[in-house]
Amino acid sequence: xxxxxxxxxxxxxxxxxxxxxxxxxxxxxxxxxxxxxxxxxxxxxxxxxxxxxxxxxxxxxxxxxxxxxxxxxxxxxxxxxxxxxxxxxxxxxxxxxxxxxxxxxxxxxxxxxxxxxxxxxxxxxxxxxxxxxxxxxxxxxxxxxxxxxxxxxxxxxxxxxxxxxxxxxxxxxxxxxxxxxxxxxxxxxxxxxxxxxxxxxxxxxxxxxxxxxxxxxxxxxxxxxxxxxxxxxxxxxxxxxxxxxxxxxxxxxxxxxxxxxxxxxxxxxxxxxxxxxxxxxxxxxxxxxxxxx
Numbered sequence: 001x002x003x004x005x006x007x008x009x010x011x012x013x014x015x016x017x018x019x020x021x022x023x024x025x026x027x028x029x030x031x032x033x034x035x036x037x038x039x040x041x042x043x044x045x046x047x048x049x050x051x052x053x054x055x056x057x058x059x060x061x062x063x064x065x066x067x068x069x070x071x072x073x074x075x076x077x078x079x080x081x082x083x084x085x086x087x088x089x090x091x092x093x094x095x096x097x098x099x100x101x102x103x104x105x106x107x108x109x110x111x112x113x114x115x116x117x118x119x120x121x122x123x124x125x126x127x128x129x130x131x132x133x134x135x136x137x138x139x140x141x142x143x144x145x146x147x148x149x150x151x152x153x154x155x156x157x158x159x160x161x162x163x164x165x166x167x168x169x170x171x172x173x174x175x176x177x178x179x180x181x182x183x184x185x186x187x188x189x190x191x192x193x194x195x196x197x198x199x200x201x202x203x204x205x206x207x208x209x210x211x212x213x214x215x216x217x218x219x220x221x222x223x224x225x226x227x228x229x230x231x232x233x234x235x236x237x238x239x240x241x242x243x244x245x246x247x248x249x250x251x252x253x254x255x256x257x258x259x260x261x262x263x264x265x266x267x268x269x270x271x272x273x274x275x276x277x278x279x280x281x282x283x284x285x286x287x288x289x290x291x292x293x
Contacts, residue, residue, distance in 0.1 A: 073260060073261050074255075074258045074259065074260065074261060075254050075255055075258070075259045075260065075261050075263055075264045075267070076255060076261075076264070077251070077255060079261055079264035080251055080255075080264045080267045080268060080271075082264075083132075083264050083265055083267070083268035084267070084268040084271050084272065086136065086268070087135065087136065087139040087268050087269070087271075087272040088139070088272065088275070090136050090139040090140045090143065091139040091140065091142055091143040091146070091272065091276075092143060093140065093143060094113065094139070094140040094141065094142065094143020094144045094146075094147060095143040095144070095146050095147030095150070096143075096147065097109065097143070097144060097147065098110070098144060098147030098148045098150075098151055099147065099151065103151070103152075103155075106147070106148045106151050106152075107148055107152065109144045109147070109148050110144060110145050110147070110148025110149055110152070111148075112141070112144060113141045113142060113143065113144030113145030113146075113147075113148065114145040116141040116144075117138055117141040117142040117144075117145055117276075120134055120137055120138040120141060121138060121273060124138055124269055129262070130262055130263060130265035130266045130269065131265075132265050135265055135268065135269045135272075138269070138272070139272055142272070142276050145276075146276065146279060146280070149280070149283070150164070150283065153283055153287050156287070157286070157287055157290040157291070160283060160286045160287055160290060161283065163283075163286055164279055164282045164283035164286055165279070167282040167286070168275065168278050168279045168282055171237065171240075171241055171244075171278060171282070172244065172275065172278070175241050175244045175245060175248075176244075176248065178245075179244075179245055179248045179249075184245055185245070185249070186242075186245050186246050186249045190242065191246075194239065194242050194243075194246075197235065197239055198239060201232075201235065201236060201239060204223070204232065207223075208221075208222040208223045208224060209222070211223065220287075220291070221284065221287075221288060224284070224288065225288060225291070226288075229285075229288040230285065230288060230289065233281060233284060233285030233288060234285070236281040236285075237278065237281045237282060237285065240274060240277045240278040240281055241278070243274045243277070243278075244271075244274050244278070247267070247270045247271050247274055250267065250270065251267045254267060
């Protein structure tokens with residue numbers, strides 16, 4: 001299913017070492033068609049009139065609205081929303097493919113999507129500059145994985161796919177509302193707990209996978225069955241929800257610090273990774289609960 005935590009959006013103010021450009025709002029920087037900031041003239045000092053410009057031209061420039069983040073190439077919330085929507089659209093398209101093929105081919109596409117998505121998740125995570133093509137390719141492969149998984153589990157437990165979609169949207173909405181209200185934040189203490197819980201969850205998942213592959217565990221979800229599976233599932237959903245908080249925090253910091261616009265793709269990738277993880281945990285928990293009925 002890929003990595004469970006994407007790289008954060010750069011939070012340092014745009015223009016610091018590493019980006020190779022001047023900070024936004026630097027005195028003397030002007031944006032075509034927008035009102036200029038204070039102009040520094042080496043000879044005349046503050047407020048000196050630019051050469052070859054009449055008073056009428058200056059007045060017209062100052063009457064223009066101030067340059068916003070989009071005009072200066074900075075990351076905005078709208079950028080993140082649009083690019084996240086693009087990722088989810090490609091993901092849904094990939095999932096739809098599995099609905100129009102045989103069950104055997106859908107299972108194969110699920111495996112291809114899982115392995116390919118995992119590889120591209122690692123590539124995108126460690127890539128210094130975001131690549132829209134690779135991020136969208138990741139979304140498409142994860143769509144194949146989720147589509148195949150949903151088709152298999154929904155065939156065994158009718159309606160579980162729709163329930164998982166509703167559950168994912170509900171957790172996302174509640175988490176966003178709590179974040180916007182300031183009631184839940186990625187504090188250092190919470191981050192420490194998150195990392196400890198993630199390490200424990202990862203170790204359990206690896207052990208469970210090995211036992212299933214070696215045939216020592218024959219249940220569908222291995223050790224994740226019965227009350228143990230329910231408890232682990234609830235913990236995993238909680239971790240995924242907190243990962244969303246970390247994504248929101250990273251996006252907020254990136255926008256406020258004026259990160260370059262291209263890093264909105266990094267933010268969209270992070271949200272997509274977390275939503276995929278959240279959906280998988282919810283549908284697995286629902287399948288465990290339905291299997292115990």
